[in-house]
């Protein structure tokens with residue numbers, strides 16, 4: 059036990075000396091790790107948030123039946139009557155051509171020349187339908203019943219929009235993943251270099267250790283610990299940054315009308331904790347990898 | 360204790376530093392390695408510590424064929440071998456005590472062994488009163504005694520010394536030789552590479568002379584030339 063404590067003391071002491079020796083490199087490595095793992099953490103949270111939001115919409119979403127511009131008034135009323143009486147339908151809302159134009163006007167407020175191309179007459183009127191149930195599959199089959207009706211131009215369910223959003227998020231996830239990988243590689247290389255410098259600074263000690271028969275793992279351990287400690291520090295800084303950013307962003311979504319769409323993007327506290335933990339672990343892994351590579355490469359018997 | 364069977368060492372495909380050497384050194388012997396600069400003395404010592412592998416032939420140390428032990432076992436081999444150099448290789452930021460203790464700490468010896476063995480060995484080399492000094496506060500002879508203490512603190516079977524008196528004046532060199540002789544007296548095999556004619560002639564021990572990597576003379580109670 060005394061021996062074990064003696065050795066632990068040795069490792070702690072040696073690691074501390076290493077860290078003090080090159081402070082600027084240390085700070086650079088920690089910050090790079092921090093940025094890299096922060097991105098991983100945020101990416102993970104965005105992933106959870108989008109999954110949560112998509113799940114929510116899939117349940118509560120409505121669908122819209124667009125009518126042919128040439129549809130006769132009687133046909134519109136008959137369809138409306140049928141929808142209102144349908145047992146699976148909660149309520150409906152009729153959108154006239156004029157209301158459709160107003161909605162379009164809002165959307166194209168910055169592009170008046172586009173709006174000029176559109177006449178009210180060419181726009182379809184529509185029924186917005188809110189079903190009684192929330193399951194995406196059932197909404198889909200309900201909507202399908204109206205697709206082939208005379209006078210119906212098209213039926214758009216929320217699923218199509220949700221699918222489009224999901225696709226968008228998938229490509230977003232890939233970009234985040236790619237950036238995380240690049241930054242993780244950069245952090246690993248920085249830690250690698252830092253440990254190389256540390257080993258060079260201590261080459262005399264290493265030479266003596268080899269001479270008197272210290273094992274390779276004994277010589278390497280302080281350096282690997284140092285790398286892991288940097289990784290841990292970077293991981294913690296990155297995790298804190300990710301947590302702060304998440305709060306900011308959620309607050310922004312809550313406040314801004316433009317970003318109201320994103321209000322469904324929330325993570326549960328257990329998802330948040332998982333993402334934060336993953337961020338810290340990622341930092342430690344990066345640190346361990348970089349230093350283990352360096353210690354392996356620059357230390358042969 | 361050390362046996363070389365037809366050993367050749369060729370550096371980077373050209374320099375034949377050791378050329379077909381066969382040599383048997385028994386437990387407890389004191390052997391001088393002599394020969395002009397570049398004759399292969401240091402290389403021979405590095406073959407014994409497995410710092411360099413033999414190109415052909417076999418090196419046996421303490422009963423083990425070095426070409427057959429894994430690199431993971433090399434540190435354990437070195438725990439049986441103490442090494443001393445002309446330039447001492449002391450760590451300047453550690454005290455005398457710490458330099459010697461370092462050798463035990465890094466091979467994982469428990470604290471109580473360190474606290475009993477280090478003072479004992481410092482007593483043996485006559486430096487108890489300097490244990491808190493740093494290497495640059497010591498004379499060359501004292502520094503060499505610290506490095507001998509470090510090499511011997513783990514009680515190795517073999518002590519290899521590469522020109523240990525090379526940087527010292529004759530009187531100090533004599534002191535170092537008395538110390539090595541005492542260590543040899545405890546049963547430790549000592550191999551010393553040297554250019555110091557006076558010392559070799561006065562000690563009258565086994566002398567192995569090298570020339571261009573080959574053994575040209577091997578006498579039980581030899582002289583320098």
Ligand SMILES: Nc1ncnc2c1ncn2[C@@H]1O[C@H](COP(=O)(O)OP(=O)(O)OP(=O)(O)O)[C@@H](O)[C@H]1O
Nearest residue numbers: 370371374375376395396397398399400401402403
């Ligand atoms: N690491 C090395 N790489 C290449 N050649 C080397 C290396 N070490 C030694 N040599 C060469 O091997 C030969 C023997 O060198 P070695 O150091 O063994 O001689 P030595 O007898 O110890 O000489 P000295 O008395 O000057 O210390 C020399 O020609 C030297 O240049």
Ligand SMILES: [Mg+2]
Nearest residue numbers: 400401402521
């Ligand atoms: Mg030499």
